[in-house]
Amino acid sequence: MSTNSISSTPSPSSGPSTDTLAGKWAATKQQTQRVWALSKPYFSSEHKWQARGLLAAIVALNLALVYMSVLFNDWNKLFYDSLQDKNAAVFWEQLGRFTYLAFAFIVIAVYKFYLTQLLEMRWRAWMTSHYLQRWLKDQAFYRFELARYTPGNGQGQVPDNPDQRIQEDIGSFTGSTLSLSMGLLNSVVTLGSFVGILWALSGGFTFHVQGSEYVIPGFMVWMALLYSVVGSVLTHYIGRPQIALNFQQQKVEADFRHRLLRVREYSESIALDRGETVEKAQLELRFGRVLANYLALIRAQKRLIWFNSFFGQAATVFPFLVAAPRFFSGAIQLGELMQISSAFGQVQGALSWFVDSYSSLATWRATTDRLTSFEAAFQAVAPVADAVTAPADVAVRADDLNVCLPTGAVLLAHTQLQAKAGDTVLLSGPSGSGKSTLFKSLAGIWPFASGTVERGADAMFLPQRPYFPDGPLRDALAYPQAASTHTDAQLSQALVEAMLPHLADQLDRNDAWSQKLSGGEQQRLAFARVLLKKPKWVFADEATSALDEASEATLYQRLTALVAQRQGGLVSIAHRPGVAAFHQRRWVLEPQAEGGEARFRLVEKPA
Template identity: 35%
Template sequence: MIRVLGQFWRLLGLCISGRGGKLGLALFVAVVALKLLGVYATLRIISWTKDFYSALEAVDAKAALTQIGIFGIIVLLNSIRELSSQYLNKLVLIRWRRSLTEAVRDRWLRGKAYWRMADGSAVDNPDQRIADDCRLFVSGVLSEALDLITNIVAIFSYVALLWQLSSFPLSLNFIGLDFEIPRYMLVAAFVYVALCSLLTHVLGSPLKNLYVEQQRREADFRFALARMRSNVDEIALLNGEAAERRTLDQRFGGIMRNWRQLINRELILSCFTHPYNHTVLRIPLFVALPAFLAGSVNFGGLMEVSSAFSSVVTTLSWFIFSYKDLADLVAASSRLDGFLRSTEGNAGPAPVMQPGNGPLRISGLNLTLQDGRALLGVDNLTVNRGEAVWLAGASGLGKTTLVKAVAGLWPHANGRIETPQGSMLFLPQRTYVPIGDIMDAVAYPATAEAFLPEARQAALEAVGLGDRLNVTLGTGETGTGGLSGGELQRLALARLLLHRPDFAFLDEATSALDVAAETDLLALLRRELPDSAFILVAHRKPQGLGTLTTVELGAAPAAPATPLEPILA
């Protein structure tokens, strides 16, 4: 329980501390005030109940009509209060959801946590955590917190009223002994709800874990569908429909298996809560009936004390009525808390990264796989600005891993890397395209506004994409806007022309181009960026860069690397 409350406070703190969160808190206070006015309205209705039924008992038509008018005014004012409360509550919801979403998003992006978590071993489906769980938590915590605060205040008001109204005792005879229970209706309310709440928790406690598992399996199914959409060409060429159907059936089968467990548990809980919900408004009348039959109260008093008893029981029954929603809220907060803790994890051991005084220097570097198996080793490598270096070696040796290590993205290594003085830009084999048009994509990772439209257009035209200026990327089945693999790599090279880095790393960045096109484009890069260093990973020797230094990479020693803590440049 303490752990769950700690999760709530942490997440609620993120909601309040973010952009617009404090205004959301002020609006929340206003919503609470409106909710508390609802308590007063309920007390007024209880008082009205006595007056109305007393008028009916006395067959007083004028008094009854007066009470009907009073009832109409109460309902009108209460409706205005409720509508205002709902509107302000929705304003709080969207503000706090924005604050929490931005906080979770920023922690996911900070320190490349999204990259460290990409294998899914710590947290699965981060998109679901950010998109769905933030929404579920804020909506859940607002709803339940408002109910809890209102009910805490209301219970004191209703108990005080019931205490005043139930001054009569209940006389009983048990095995020849006569005894009385003073203010028995108040005692009955607490005993009745306490026993029912305990039974509700016993029956419904497994729901939290089942809700967590259901959300995970739903997200896994969505991920499989999205992955298929992003690889439609490859699947179609391989006639992989049957294999994809098996994968989707397997994922959906997991949904169904957990769903059966979930609905079975909900059925067990509902077998108790459903009758409880239907009888909770009738029980007060039955409990107050002995006092009426004994002549302790008249008919109007019977209805008033029954209404007060009902308000006490209904308020105390908040836990019972909200159990499923509370379980869903606890599940969402648990998933979010686990996600945030994963983003705070240490990136792990990495080669020592130190800022150098000019060139890129690598010395005594050994790379390994996660299981400790050796990849490649680099004894000594220096690359100055203006140079072009081809990293050659056997396929599978770990050349791409070396580029990742220079970028600080490979923790399984030891040695020394002195990052160069100046800017670096890395071009992987698979070009990433963000959502937007191609004029925005060529500026990535900077904003489009960082470059003049003329400069962006000139860069695209220089690499042969002048006829593709109206392409929209990041949408459709593949998200490539119809660009071929070669055109996507041309787009990446246009980014080099636009950003003009001091050191450019090309990892198979021209593999989809023919030799002539590759030669022309690399020659263009050398002309336009004469002072930039180019470090290339490619299966064939690159042409067009002028003087090219070839570095033949070899395997690292078999002994596992001794990790050192990173000092990131």
Template identity: 40%
Template structure:
């Protein structure tokens, strides 16, 4: 950015010299704007990577358009290209745009928005790019995105240029109609309007294809980023412990990422607003020039007094009134839309839970309670919905009135001059078009207020997701399990609950390899919490748990996770089913006393619902047989089995995993026969529990 800033500074110096040479005040103004643009471009090295793209585009255009302007004023522009000369203010306009983008980069909400966008534009990942007629090649993903955005910005600016050109053609077109000039009418129709309209259509199609490609690539990358951030380092578990505003992180990834980039149903996300703003600004400048020039024809009294830029100032005042009023009416909308998404996500989650626990609910005859709960949750959605309706009713009333008046005002302003014979119908029509474009650009805030509020709520949800992920990282950094050069597992740790209450003090416990142990104690004494700490997922702790370096530790919970897919995948999880041969998986199922399921290994199903609790626990045991861990912790992992089958499973584990040390949590006295040590959780005077050696009966 420094080199580009220096190049703009050189252009500013040349423009200043030309201004001195020709005595042209407009060149002095351009030189001043270019000088400020050079400064902001130089300083843009520290701003968002996403915004740097736009600063670079406008700064380069400042030089290019400015160079054309200097050629014109010095009389060096070819006469054959006189019809294609740029408007005098073009280079000044893009210089101002570059300065505005730099200024926007310091607004807090823009910084938060671009922080998320920069995740994509700062990545080192490489993506595949296929250009028609060329072989596919790999290049850094941000370079692909930047190339697309630059092209789209240029297309957007080109479309505005075409639109302005068409406004002049329509002016002459309507004037030809008024004057009954058939020859001029057909000439403008065939050789003026039609070619430019065709160009507009072709460019619009190219714009759509590029835009759609950029959006899906961006969404694909950002979704993968948030999925990795959620699951990486077991953040998903820590984020669930944190709770708070991080409700339904799955919905954030599935919906809010899409809404951030593409806007979802509204169609307005960060990309849309960026390009839309550029288009609106370009349209504003271009049509403001048209309005300003037309205003000279609107003269008052016999002295033909003209107010410079009359129509432009009228559009500006009208837009300012609309913008301020809209904001005053709609301020609470952002928080209401944020709450809407949260309540919708809660309701969907409740429905999913109902489906997941259908059997348990049916057994307890809990349909009535679940129905009442769903009605309450949906009632919250309805209450929020009516609050949004009440607010949007006021917004719609104002914006609809505002937009209807927008159609009438330019005709009200121009009609007296038209009837006085000072302007022709084509000028009147062009004035209406130009006024509409200027007013629309200036009332961007009015027209898109609801969408902007919705976008802000999406931004807030993604920001809270990132904040919770950062908090999860802090928690995970405090987890006590560490690797050490030793053979046993040693505990010198104090564990607490998320609310801060201390629950376990294990300050002198050691588990020796090859020595199976049974951990017992009353419910709520922290047995499972101790196991979670060993697994490295419990962050509320002081002290440390030393685990042998390189040892493979596996924990089987009371309720194992069974993924949707083939049974082979469920048994091999978390490894891919191809990691093991079908013979090894079948053998593990048979050893876990599930021989009847061997024939269903390739069957795709929701096995978590098809299998009973005891069958799910035996699938988890089969996983342990395949994984062959050094340490196997069973957290009531056989509680759904009868005592006879439970005994067979323990005997089988001892036989098939002779090098695995088994540590169990259980309540049945029959488990004592399968373990060499008995450790009991005993309550201390301060209410905490400590593991103490117990005598085997």
């Protein structure tokens, strides 16, 4: 095992400064690299051809929609000219043409939507499965929680609310990435398709300076470019605060939801302590942060909407304002004026993609930053090595074992210990001496330990507070194995032996067992698991602390009989004197003199 730590992860404000043009380019490049790093795995995965095929179809449909816009622009000229010329034949002909153009447009738009949603769903499913696997592998979920209490890992440096990142951020990322990328593609292709049309239609703008005549060709194109550039720059400076505010909003919303789940999880304990007032204050505090940040976000969005509304409304009349002199002079007809207006709208809309998408870009940027920090945390935490399977006659052996706290304080240094088949060992020591931490080190899940640990593979650990999944009782009893690996008779017998006969006929009952059962019943259900699976070695950490002495004695008798029959052994942590009678050996954690290398040392004393 090796000592591991979590390094800092990016925050929404990290990265190069954006105060200069070079800084803006560097920030854009960094964002592109982050998106590519998050997107590439799916399009290179085992589903790559299916994913790439769907993406190619969506791109083709987007291009088809742009082509339909070109056809509609051409239709505008013919239709409005027929109105100006009062040409009924052409009018009805163009109405008929509009019918099949509109039908084709609708079909393309529907299938573009369907295939985009299908790709988004499959992409999200793959990413969710991928991150769930990584989060659960090598107890990463456990090590992330430990890192929260490690000095140097403050807010924003360890992945907060991983449940939200997997459940919400992945869905937001896949949907926004597809939507924004296809929107950008449409804008680029639309610009390429309509800029030539607008250039040809707009003609030149003639003006005189000091008696010399000057002509600006494609005047409407330059006006659309100027209009969009000014709008994009102003939008960026007005809307920039939304990036950090969106990032923070996702965090405070998740914190509030997490506190609500904690109240639900510990409802009984809170009720017994009459903690409703405290919990209400804490929930209101967190919800207050949600509202405060949301209010700031609303104000930032209001400023941007003010500008975008003026910008969009002005864009409607701007091409008529510029082209009106040519129309009134007779240089162009109504159809050509409408065609100029349509082409200008397409070019200006393409150039203004950044303006129109800024709020979505801000949310997407925040989501990308959160997933990037999540990814960085996975890479920063080295996996804990699995325990080496020991020979059959050895339960556990540790050589030169060093056990530390997340703070870096050393609990044990250069510790040697060994328990052989047939041994029953009681581990004791003062509170805070690291008994449970030593057990976690022997189990191979404590990341702040180093040295060599060998442990028999056929072992089970009984924690003081066992975990039971919601659902049928048979699943809670067999966890983490499938209940189908045991017969109903075996499951019921284990419950009877664990002094839970009233549950023996309720194997198919669905319930939240961690809430339904008392503390003592939960510990007896954990013993039922051991009696069902019959391991050679059992490590029990205060596993009977919620039981009366008579029940404790009965269960320990059955436990010692089981490990003796299996030619294994037992290592227990317990404070009650009655438990000592079931153990032949005793390990004691004793305080060391101040200034020593470690706070405690492990010694063996008579049982």
